[in-house]
Amino acid sequence: xxxxxxxxxxxxxxxxxxxxxxxxxxxxxxxxxxxxxxxxxxxxxxxxxxxxxxxxxxxxxxxxxxxxxxxxxxxxxxxxxxxxxxxxxxxxxxxxxxxxxxxxxxxxxxxxxxxxxxxxxxxxxxxxxxxxxxxxxxxxxxxxxxxxxxxxxxxxxxxxxxxxxxxxxxxxxxxxxxxxxxxxxxxxxxxxx
Amino acid sequence: xxxxxxxxxxxxxxxxxxxxxxxxxxxxxxxxxxxxxxxxxxxxxxxxxxxxxxxxxxxxxxxxxxxxxxxxxxxxxxxxxxxxxxxxxxxxxxxxxxxxxxxxxxxxxxxxxxxxxxxxxxxxxxxxxxxxxxxxxxxxxxxxxxxxxxxxxxxxxxxxxxxxxxxxxxxxxxxxxxxxxxxxxxxxxxxxx
Numbered sequence: 001x002x003x004x005x006x007x008x009x010x011x012x013x014x015x016x017x018x019x020x021x022x023x024x025x026x027x028x029x030x031x032x033x034x035x036x037x038x039x040x041x042x043x044x045x046x047x048x049x050x051x052x053x054x055x056x057x058x059x060x061x062x063x064x065x066x067x068x069x070x071x072x073x074x075x076x077x078x079x080x081x082x083x084x085x086x087x088x089x090x091x092x093x094x095x096x097x098x099x100x101x102x103x104x105x106x107x108x109x110x111x112x113x114x115x116x117x118x119x120x121x122x123x124x125x126x127x128x129x130x131x132x133x134x135x136x137x138x139x140x141x142x143x144x145x146x147x148x149x150x151x152x153x154x155x156x157x158x159x160x161x162x163x164x165x166x167x168x169x170x171x172x173x174x175x176x177x178x179x180x181x182x183x184x185x186x187x188x189x190x191x192x193x
Numbered sequence: 194x195x196x197x198x199x200x201x202x203x204x205x206x207x208x209x210x211x212x213x214x215x216x217x218x219x220x221x222x223x224x225x226x227x228x229x230x231x232x233x234x235x236x237x238x239x240x241x242x243x244x245x246x247x248x249x250x251x252x253x254x255x256x257x258x259x260x261x262x263x264x265x266x267x268x269x270x271x272x273x274x275x276x277x278x279x280x281x282x283x284x285x286x287x288x289x290x291x292x293x294x295x296x297x298x299x300x301x302x303x304x305x306x307x308x309x310x311x312x313x314x315x316x317x318x319x320x321x322x323x324x325x326x327x328x329x330x331x332x333x334x335x336x337x338x339x340x341x342x343x344x345x346x347x348x349x350x351x352x353x354x355x356x357x358x359x360x361x362x363x364x365x366x367x368x369x370x371x372x373x374x375x376x377x378x379x380x381x382x383x384x385x386x
Contacts, residue, residue: 029307030255030270032262059251059272062223063259069225077223079252084295102277114222 001041001176005190007034008155008177014184018157026154027060027126035067038176042124042152043071045174050120051075051149055141057097057108057125057133058082064154065124072122078114080140083107093143097136100129110140117145128153128175131162138171150174158191194234194369198383200227201348201370207377211350219347220253220319228260231369235317235345236264238367243313244268244342248334250290250301250318250326251275257347258317265315271307273333276300286336290329293322301329303337310338321346321368324355331364343367351384 013021025031051072056065057080065077083094083106092109099106115121121144123137134151141148148171156163156175159182167173178191206214218224244265249258250273258270276287276299285302292299308314314337316330327344334341341364349356349368352375360366371384 023304024307028271028274028304030259030262030272032259032270033267035259059255059274062252062255063270066223066225066228066256066259069223074226077225077256078221079223081221081252111216111221114217 001038003034003037004154004177007031009188012188014182014188016184018159018182020155020157020179020182020188022126022155026064030063032063032067035063036070038064038154039067039069039071041176042068042122042174046072046122046150046152049122049149050147051122053078053115053119053146054122054124055080055110055115055137056123057137061125064126068122068124068152076114078110080108080110080137083109093140095136095139095143098130098132100132108136108140110144112144115141115144115146119144119146120149121146122149123151124153125151126154127157128155128162128166128173129157129160131160131166134162134166134173138166152176155179194231196227196230197347197370200224202381205381207375207381209377211352211375213348213350213372213375213381215319215348219257223256225256225260228256229263231257231347232260232262232264234369235261235315235367239265239315239343239345242315242342243340244315246271246308246312246339247315247317248273248303248308248330249316250330254318257319261315261317261345269307271303273301273303273330276302286333288329288332288336291323291325293325301333303333305337308334308337308339312337312339313342314339315342316344317346318344319347320350321348321355321359321366322350322353324353324359327355327359327366331359345369348372 150172343365346368
């Protein structure tokens with residue numbers, strides 16, 4: 001998506017260790033007009049696909065998921081919560097997500113009442129790299145018995161293997177920008193889509 | 194705001210200990226159409242007030258802040274982050290917020306680059322009870338030298354003293370629903386506004 005790629009080139013910051021900071025427009029400060037366009041593009045790509053609910057994970061997925069929901073008939077958004085406790089709880093679906101940023105596992109939960117087996121769930125998140133967060137969300141959908149309608153990612157790091165592995169498992173993943181390579185010296189190369 | 198009060202009456206759950214759960218439409222599952230109406234109402238109340246930026250706190254404030262931003266000329270939204278470290282960092286404003294839910298203090302940070310002294314900041318959050326989170330956000334705005342345009346709260350627990358204390362300190366707070374009393378037996382009484 002050209003608008004997004006241009007914005008990443010202009011305002012993204014590449015840091016050593018394959019880190020791309022987009023905190024000035026996506027995940028600390030938020031450009032709501034841009035998110036609106038991203039939501040519209042997810043809807044264009046999933047045109048004709050039944051979606052009854054959008055599931056994301058706190059915190060940076062929330063704004064994107066809500067922007068998208070407007071273009072999916074204002075369907076409800078549910079955000080999975082990072083839980084401090086590992087208590088097993090009959091009322092929640094629960095999975096574990098490894099954060100490379102913080103080098104630790106998070107318990108992630110969704111109240112069972114908010115995803116039912118009749119739902120068609122679109123997963124939305126800001127980044128896809130190693131795929132840990134997205135795998136966790138897919139696991140939550142499987143536990144619920146709902147249909148996975150697909151996944152919508154804003155920025156995929158195509159040089160890490162999360163996207164490839166999850167697509168091979170049969171999941172549809174639409175990433176609005178896919179980075180094939182990036183470095184402080186040479187900038188960013190996006191995959192042609 | 195009648196629409197909101199009706200929804201709280203219908204879908205809110207009162208639990209012992211003055212807990213009101215609105216997780217089916219505000220802070221776990223999100224009704225984006227409702228949030229849109231809340232955003233519109235904040236804009237109506239702050240009509241004529243200069244707002245260049247909306248500041249909220251992760252996670253449940255984000256969706257509300259983004260919904261509101263559409264009615265404040267699509268101004269940028271910034272969300273304060275709960276920080277795991279207490280490292281002093283030249284690049285961030287930092288404050289401490291006590292969470293009664295989790296009985297602990299959180300460090301809350303905002304990158305300095307996202308609030309400048311020329312900004313007019315509207316604070317948005319889902320709940321106001323003892324006022325700890327909102328005081329923290331006010332503190333962040335003060336550190337930045339920006340002008341505090343006001344505060345917009347979805348649900349204020351009027352029987353706790355956060356709202357009263359912060360208004361006495363001269364802050365404008367607009368709460369879309371103010372609960373004067375609530376109990377499992379007698380339900381909710383809203384303050385007439």
